[in-house]
Amino acid sequence: MEHVEDPPAPGCPGIRRITTPAGDPAWLVTGYEAARSLLADARVGRSHPDPGNAPRFSESTLFGRPWGRVETERAEHARMRRLMARAFSAGQSEALRPQIQATAERLLDELAALPRPADFHRAVSQPLPALVVAMLLGVPAEDSERFHRWSDDWTHADDHQRARSGMENLRAYMTDLVRRKRARPGQDAISDLLGVADGSGEVTESEVVALATTLLFAGNETTVAAIDKGVLLLLRHEEARAAVWRDPGLVPLAVEEILRARSPMPPDPATEQLGIVRYAHCDLEAGGAAIREGDLILVRKLDANQDPDVFRDPARFDVTRRPNPHLTFGHGPRYCPGAPLARIELQVLFAALPARFPGLRLADPASPPRRQPGRLTPHPENLLVTW
Structure with missing residues (x-):
């Protein structure tokens, strides 16, 4: 079904009613202030007051x-x-910087x-995040290609069987890994979480599996997309590329702009x-729009x-x-914990x-790469470069 949109209502900037691909009504939020407010609003969440009758975006197992x-x-x-x-503490992420540096240089x-x-x-774009999240979680490096393939399968919005299979394979792998970590703990995030489970009872082993599976997926797919986007943007904007190549001190600012x-x-x-999929847990107002309990809300951070x-x-x-106060990592209590990494x-x-590729350029600058269709995260079919 095609998307059907109503024009924004008077007094409701950046928020409008649409019909989703599943045929259900939803609020599409594209304005910055409305998006920022709803991302931090405790009255909305991923659960629904009446889940059996909840409006859907699609049949996706993920979103x-x-x-x-x-x-x-x-x-x-x-x-x-x-x-x-x-x-995902900032200190733990920063401690990985030398290993990330060595891994990136090897891939280059x-x-x-x-x-x-x-x-x-x-x-580069595909293997680097997989190898980094493997370092964090204590996943054997030789397994990174497998879990990358499964997380890739999970992002297919138009192939629900493939998405479900990817999710189940990741969960089965993580269940086995958690059991191995319990028998032989290491210096990694999974072993740390298991220590909490054993010491305080705050979290169960099954919750460690669920959390580690989510971290494995989220820490991989979104960063792959950000790397691809950054390479494309820098190589298609000569002035920006020249500035970053000339002054490494601009890299942190450039990264924030790539994210935005x-x-x-x-x-x-x-x-x-x-x-970002949210459901209203009660009647509320956002951006001048009257949102009712149970309404589906889609917060488009990139539009905001x-x-x-x-x-x-x-x-x-x-x-x-x-300043660059982008919302790419969210806002408020659901701000992405993987942002530092x-x-x-x-x-x-x-x-x-x-330093490594001063002459890096797109092999065919006149034709941007095509996006892989039906993917929840934007990956190119290929990103051909020369130097």
């Missing part, structure tokens, strides 16, 4: 339907956030040895309206990051933009590129 129970969601989320904070060495043009997506900016790849109509009331000349890719990965890679 299409409600999760959990309204009565317990807030307490469960707060508890899991405390555990995720242990796994392997890229340099390939015939030109070479696929940056396959050689739209991808140069054409959008995928199947997932174009997908946003283009709001001209917040970002001057938002369509411009500006690697010196400051993702930032370090991006900073390390984009600081290494100028």
Whole structure:
């Protein structure tokens, strides 16, 4: 079914009614202030007051339907956030920087040895986040290709059997790994979480499996997309690329702008309206819109990051933009716990590129790579570069 949109109601900037691909009504939130407010609002969540009759975005096992129970969601989320904070603390992420640096440099060495043009997506963007999250969780490096394949399967919005299979394979793998970590703990996030489970009873082994599976998936797929987007943006904007290549001190600002900016790849109509899925737990108002209990809310963070009331000349890719209060990692109590680690990965890679590949360029600058269709995270079919 095609998306059907109503025009924004008077007095409701950045929020409008749509019909989802599943045929259900929803609020699509694209304005910055409305998005920021709803992302932090405790009156909305992933659960639904009447889950059997909840509106859906699609049949996706990941984003299409409600999760959990309204009565317990807030307490469960707060508890899991405390555990995720242990796994993804800024200090623990920063401690991995030397290993991330060494891994990125090794992958760039392997890229340099390939015939030109070479696929940056396959050689660097895909393996780096998988290897980094493996370091964090204590996953054997030799297994990173397998779990990357399963997390990739999980993101297929138009192949529900493939998505479910990917999710189940990841969960089965993580169940086995957690049992091995219990028998032989190491210096890693899973062993740390198991120590909490054994010591305080705050978390069960099954919850460690669920949490580690989520971390394995989320820490991999979104960072792959950010690396691909960053390479495309820098190589398609000569002035920005020259500035970053000339001044490594711009890398942190450039990373924030990469996170904020739209991808140069054409959008995928199947997932174009997908946003952060939330359900209203009571009647509320946002951006002047009267949202009713049980309504589906789709918060489009990338659209909010283009709001001209917040970002001057938002369509411009500006690697010196400051301030840059983008919502890519969310806002409020659901702010992404993996943000510090993702930032370090991006900073390390984009600081290494100028010295290693000063002449890096797109093999065919006139034709942007095509996006893999039906994917919840935007990956190119290939990202061919030369130097």
